[in-house]
Amino acid sequence: MAISRRQARWLLLGPAGLWYAALLVLPLALVLVYSFGERGAVGGYQPAFTLAQYANLGSRWTAFQNTLILAPAGTIAALLIAYPLAYYLALRVGAQWRTLLIVLVIVPFWTSILIRSYAWIFLLGGRGIPQLLSSMGLGDFRLINTPFAVLVGIVYGYLPLMFFPIYVSLEKLDRRLLEAAGDLGAPPWRSFLQVTLPLSLPGVATGSMLVFILLMGEYLIPQMLGGGKVFFVGNALVDLFLQSRNWAFGSAMAVTLVAVMLLVVTLYMRFLRRIGAARDDVGLM
Template sequence: MSTAVHTMNATALKGRARDLGRRVTVLMLLPSTLWFLLLLVTPLLIILVFSFGERSAVGGYAGGLTLANYLNLGSRAAAFSNTLLLAPMGTLVCLLAAYPLAYFLAVKVQRSRSLLLTLVIVPFWTSFLIRTYAWIFILSGKGLPAMLASLGLENVRLINTPSAVLIGIVYGYLPLMVFPIYVSLEKLDKRLLEASQDLGASAFEGFRRITLPLSAPGVITGVMLVFILLMGEFLIPAILGGGKVFFVGNALVDLFLQSRNWPFGSAVAMALVAIMLVVIGLYLKLVARHGGRPGEGAL
């Protein structure tokens, strides 16, 4: 009898402890949840409501319920096409440039690693605007084109072109791709590579079946971070594109601040959010389907 009572009391105590743990968890999550709802969900809902409204005679939002703004998205086709072309291309070039650098820093360098990592961070010590403006002088007639002209390549135009925007994108966002990959590679157990060599695997096979799968979380994080930021980029196209290479971010600045067509700008913004959700969802699904778990099939 006493054993049964003791068991019931223990069960009751465990149940109270679980309830207390749930309450503590809810209380701890409440501030961040309210912050999330206030700063992310609420603005998106407001933009969604605005996207079905009409522009007032003096600009801004006049209310209403119409799909005309969404039906007029084709008028910003150039901005969407530039964004959907240069944002993935910039992400890919950043990945191709960042992976060898991150691998070199994580695997090959020992003594001067801290110094080299500091050099990667150094560009963030200055204003992003100033660094982007500096590329105007590099890509203008007296900069890189003048050097190419001295080599016999005349009339090479770089500034105010998609190539200039792509160069600015890679320069500005490369460190954001390097560090997630570096963190994944820095945790790599080198004994796995030694074991693969003992089993007769070549250096390329060891990289393909061990290093690359184990660094996949860093690659995925870096790609998502850079791609999401590039989809909303407007400063680099505005400065290095010279008003000739528009991103969706530039169109939004024009619609909200210049023409004050808030409903149409809201529709453009919601279309961009929908495109990002679809692209990121497909990418993560593709990674889960073909990538498997990191390290799977390493040996």
């Protein structure tokens, strides 16, 4: 019996759709329902319909503030480091060295993020970089358990996720466009701004969104390098669900975080459309 195109589409999308509904839509719906409830007498969840949990979000404003400041800052810092590195490897390094250098970028992923965070605890602790700076007469510095330590940790941990989308965009760049720009008298900086950068923006956007979305829910790095003094929404959620057992308030915070992410994704989609228009303009030059 022949299968129509529509039936074939449903057969292909059905398993993935069921998986998506079971592991994403239903848990989010459950969290949304919990967010309108109340904390039980011994913790957990008590059915109700109230907006009190959302009205109480201000009590955890510090967690939102740290997340909304350090997540974009970490994304921008990773971008500023990853883009020159990707540009150099994609357009300036010969093929015989490129593979080796890319492997060196991947090497940190071969080690657990937990071990890497412990390494940064030592480097930023009293016997690490601060002691070295003090021995050089540069004064006493406290680096561990500060926003700077958390920023260093998230940039180090998420740099490869920013690097590879940008590298792929630059590696696929048609070198003839750069040659044409040079033949038309454009200096290198102008060729970069008008040709290389616009054509690599999809990779920049992809890497930035990957890093930013993951940082919004980050828990381990702030917990270890922040020492309980610099905590994200993820740390607050762990406290509310596992320690305070205030599932209703924790659900309200989670729903708010998801709403922020939906807003970011919406802006991201608009940004992609502008990128497409910019690429078309470059193609018409």
